[in-house]
Amino acid sequence: MVLGGGAIWYIFNLKFSDTTEVKADYTVKALDLIHEFEKNNSLSNIKYSEKIVVVNGMVSHVEAADTTVNIKMADSTSGSYIIFAFQQQHLAEAKSIKQGDQVSIKGSCSGGAYSEILETEFITFKRCALNK
Amino acid sequence: MKKTILFFALVAATGSIFAQKKTTTSGTISFDATTSKDALPKAENKTVIAAIDAKKGTIAFEAIVKNFAFSNPKMQEHFNGATWMDSEKFPTATFKGNITNLASVDFQKDGTYNAEVAGDLTIHGVTKPVKTTGKIIVAGKSISTNADFSIKLEDYGVNGPAIGAGKVATEPKISVSADLQ
Numbered sequence: 001m002v003l004g005g006g007a008i009w010y011i012f013n014l015k016f017s018d019t020t021e022v023k024a025d026y027t028v029k030a031l032d033l034i035h036e037f038e039k040n041n042s043l044s045n046i047k048y049s050e051k052i053v054v055v056n057g058m059v060s061h062v063e064a065a066d067t068t069v070n071i072k073m074a075d076s077t078s079g080s081y082i083i084f085a086f087q088q089q090h091l092a093e094a095k096s097i098k099q100g101d102q103v104s105i106k107g108s109c110s111g112g113a114y115s116e117i118l119e120t121e122f123i124t125f126k127r128c129a130l131n132k
Numbered sequence: 133m134k135k136t137i138l139f140f141a142l143v144a145a146t147g148s149i150f151a152q153k154k155t156t157t158s159g160t161i162s163f164d165a166t167t168s169k170d171a172l173p174k175a176e177n178k179t180v181i182a183a184i185d186a187k188k189g190t191i192a193f194e195a196i197v198k199n200f201a202f203s204n205p206k207m208q209e210h211f212n213g214a215t216w217m218d219s220e221k222f223p224t225a226t227f228k229g230n231i232t233n234l235a236s237v238d239f240q241k242d243g244t245y246n247a248e249v250a251g252d253l254t255i256h257g258v259t260k261p262v263k264t265t266g267k268i269i270v271a272g273k274s275i276s277t278n279a280d281f282s283i284k285l286e287d288y289g290v291n292g293p294a295i296g297a298g299k300v301a302t303e304p305k306i307s308v309s310a311d312l313q
């Protein structure tokens with residue numbers, strides 16, 4: 001009974017680790033990742049979804065998102081892009097990033113899809129932080 | 133001369149069409165399915181694609197389901213699992229609709245307008261018609277929009293055991309907001 005209660009308490013109080021402290025599964029260049037998803041969305045989703053990935057590239061947009069900002073790296077030719085939503089404790093870092101900056105971002109890849117609205121591939125990340 | 137006029141007319145028309153459609157890739161959808169038995173099933177997705185066409189009165193959203201961020205890893209795993217959203221099989225959630233009282237919204241004049249929206253919401257591979265009311269805020273060239281509504285999970289074929297056990301609300305609250313440029 002006590003063990004069962006302890007297990008439930010443990011599960012209820014689980015939190016995601018700070019992404020900076022999690023070992024990356026992959027390190028990629030932004031444009032390479034975009035092209036990989038464009039080439040084969042299904043295989044790329046299997047490979048990267050829910051994996052911790054470090055993405056290196058140039059910031060194309062800093063976009064207001066609710067009370068914070070998201071960072072984007074886009075392929076200027078196709079319009080396809082990667083978008084990074086930052087982890088709560090790293091929101092201030094996101095606000096310090098400027099368009100044109102070369103950055104390294106670590107986050108949990110949520111996979112990509114083709115947008116019928118924008119007619120481009122988009123790849124989303126959550127729980128991101130600057131990779132230092 | 134005719135070609136020059138035609139060229140400028142085409143440029144003006146193209147500019148006008150682009151000005152009518154506003155988009156963002158950083159819209160937000162949050163949902164709250166908490167109950168008295170469980171405070172964990174709530175999450176937010178801040179990378180939602182949204183678009184409004186002011187002339188046609190169309191409105192659309194697209195979200196990657198796996199980008200709903202939870203505080204609790206186990207809850208996120210359940211949310212994406214086969215008995216909930218089954219996000220491997222149904223990776224996106226979408227809404228395509230229309231502002232049904234378009235005449236009441238003046239996109240050329242700054243202000244806050246009550247918008248009535250009707251359209252098709254697709255979740256878990258199931259498409260159902262929904263109606264809701266929301267706000268459209270016009271400020272210069274920017275348009276902000278927000279709406280709150282709830283859905284019945286069983287309408288979308290979401291019937292996991294946690295719902296039956298009262299740990300997940302049968303009608304979670306959904307909030308949508310977007311700042312479109």
